[in-house]
Every structure is written in structure tokens, then in C-alpha cells.
Amino acid sequence: xxxxxxxxxxxxxxxxxxxxxxxxxxxxxxxxxxxxxxxxxxxxxxxxxxxxxxxxxxxxxxxxxxxxxxxxxxxxxxxxxxxxxxxxxxxxxxxxxxxxxxxxxxxxxxxxxxxxxxxxxxxxxxxxxxxxxxxxxxxxxxxxxxxxxxxxxxxxxxxxxxxxxxxxxxxxxxxxxxxxxxxxxxxxxxxxxxxxxxxxxxxxxxxxxxxxxxxxxx
Numbered sequence: 001x002x003x004x005x006x007x008x009x010x011x012x013x014x015x016x017x018x019x020x021x022x023x024x025x026x027x028x029x030x031x032x033x034x035x036x037x038x039x040x041x042x043x044x045x046x047x048x049x050x051x052x053x054x055x056x057x058x059x060x061x062x063x064x065x066x067x068x069x070x071x072x073x074x075x076x077x078x079x080x081x082x083x084x085x086x087x088x089x090x091x092x093x094x095x096x097x098x099x100x101x102x103x104x105x106x107x108x109x110x111x112x113x114x115x116x117x118x119x120x121x122x123x124x125x126x127x128x129x130x131x132x133x134x135x136x137x138x139x140x141x142x143x144x145x146x147x148x149x150x151x152x153x154x155x156x157x158x159x160x161x162x163x164x165x166x167x168x169x170x171x172x173x174x175x176x177x178x179x180x181x182x183x184x185x186x187x188x189x190x191x192x193x194x195x196x197x198x199x200x201x202x203x204x205x206x207x208x209x210x211x212x213x214x215x216x217x218x
Contacts, residue, residue: 006196006198007173009198010139010173010177010196010197010198011109011110011172011173012109013197013198013199013200014168014173014176014177014197014200015046015108015109015118016200017135017200017201017202018118018119018122018164018165018168018176018202019046019049019118019121019122039098040086040087040092040093040098040101041067041086041087042105043101043102043104043105044067044072044083044086044087044101045065045067046105046108046109047072047075047101047104047105047108048067048068048069048071048072048075049065049066049067049068049121049125050065050066050067050068050071050125051064051065051066051122051125051126067087069083069084069087076093076097076100076101078093078097110172112169112170112172115168115169115170115172116169116170118169119165119166119168119169122165123165128158128161128162128204129158129204130158131204132155132156132157132158132160132161132204133155133156133158133161133202133203133204134153134154134155134156134202134203134204135153135154135155135156135161135164135180135200135201135202136151136152136153136199136200136201136202136203137151137152137153137154137180137194137197137199137200138150138151138197138198138199138200139194139195139196139197139198139199140194140195140196141192141193141194141195141196142189142192142193143189143190143191143192143193144191144193147193147195151199152184152188154183154184154187154188156183160183161202163179164176164179164180164183167179173197177194177197180194181193181194
């Protein structure tokens with residue numbers, strides 16, 4: 001039976017997967033702020049992150065997510081240097097600012113307006129690969145009469161991924177889960193049900209990758 005903690009974890013898991021498709025977060029500069037600085041970075045990343053494509057020395061392209069300190073500073077009414085100090089743990093924001101950050105970050109996930117704003121941001125910062133997206137889902141799932149904890153992988157077309165994001169924006173994690181169930185029932189195993197999601201990742205697929213859809217990994 002799902003608990004409130006399960007629901008919260010599922011909500012955050014879906015949010016992160018949708019917000020940062022196949023991306024890595026740039027490391028923050030270590031400081032002395034401890035958990036407080038970590039919380040600040042988490043909220044700022046939720047609200048003011050941008051994603052760019054970089055090429056590694058080996059010629060591999062990857063997406064990297066970075067907090068836009070300029071945008072955060074403008075929205076919060078402080079200097080860019082102040083935001084940078086928060087991230088380094090040199091200073092902590094005032095309690096009123098921290099409370100505002102927490103509220104905005106929560107609204108980004110729990111309200112329709114907040115989710116729509118996050119999807120618009122993701123669309124502006126992310127390029128969906130022509131080959132589509134490979135989604136990996138970990139959790140309690142399976143055919144109606146054979147549900148268990150497992151991890152499955154499935155390829156989504158660009159259109160399916162857009163529909164998945166739209167479902168999340170309009171109806172939250174429940175609508176996103178139901179859309180995934182419909183896709184998996186059609187392309188993976190008939191009558192596939194997802195009871196609980198504990199982990200999810202999205203990775204782009206090269207346009208020339210014509211391999212058949214991935215199957216269950218465990």
C-alpha cells in the first residue's frame with residue numbers, strides 16, 4: 001500500500017526525470033554551508049536551471065544542467081554574487097527568502113500552473129533527440145496479475161515524450177503514470193500497470209539507433 005512518503009518520492013522522481021532529460025548537474029563549489037547550502041541549491045535548481053549541450057574531449061555530446069544565478073538573482077531581488085555565495089555555502093539566505101524558495105519549489109511540482117511553467121522551461125532548454133527517448137522506470141509494476149518490483153526500459157518517440165510531459169503538466173504524476181501505462185500496454189506488454197514509481201530516468205537516443213525496444217532488465 002502506497003504511503004505519503006511513497007507519493008512524495010514518486011512526485012519528485014517524475015519531476016526530475018521530466019525537468020532534466022539525460023542531463024548531469026554541474027558540481028557546486030564546496031563550502032561551509034552544509035545541509036543549508038544543499039537545500040538552497042536543490043530549490044534553485046528546481047526553479048532556475050538551464051540545460052546546455054557540451055562536447056567532451058572524447059567527442060561525446062551530453063547535456064549539462066546549470067543553475068542560472070542571474071535569473072535567480074533577478075527573481076529573488078538580490079545580486080548575482082549573493083546567489084553564488086549561497087551556492088558555495090559562504091552565506092545562507094534570509095529565512096524569508098528561504099521560505100519563499102521552498103514555497104515556489106513546492107508549487108512547481110504540486111500545482112498545474114507550476115508544472116506548466118516547468119514544462120515550458122524544459123522545452124526551451126532541451127532538444128528532444130530525433131531518435132526519441134529511452135525511459136527507464138523502477139517500481140512496482142507489471143501485467144495486472146503479475147505486478148512486482150522491477151526495472152523496465154522503453155523507447156518513446158519524440159511525440160510520445162511530448163505527450164508524456166503534457167500529461168504531467170496537466171494532471172501531475174497520476175496522469176503521467178497513466179500515460180506511461182497506456183504506452184507500455186501498447187508497445188511493451190498488454191495491460192501493463194504501474195503501482196508505484198521509485199526511480200525514473202530519461203536518455204536521448206541517436207537518430208540512427210534502429211534497435212528494437214529495450215525489454216525488462218530485471
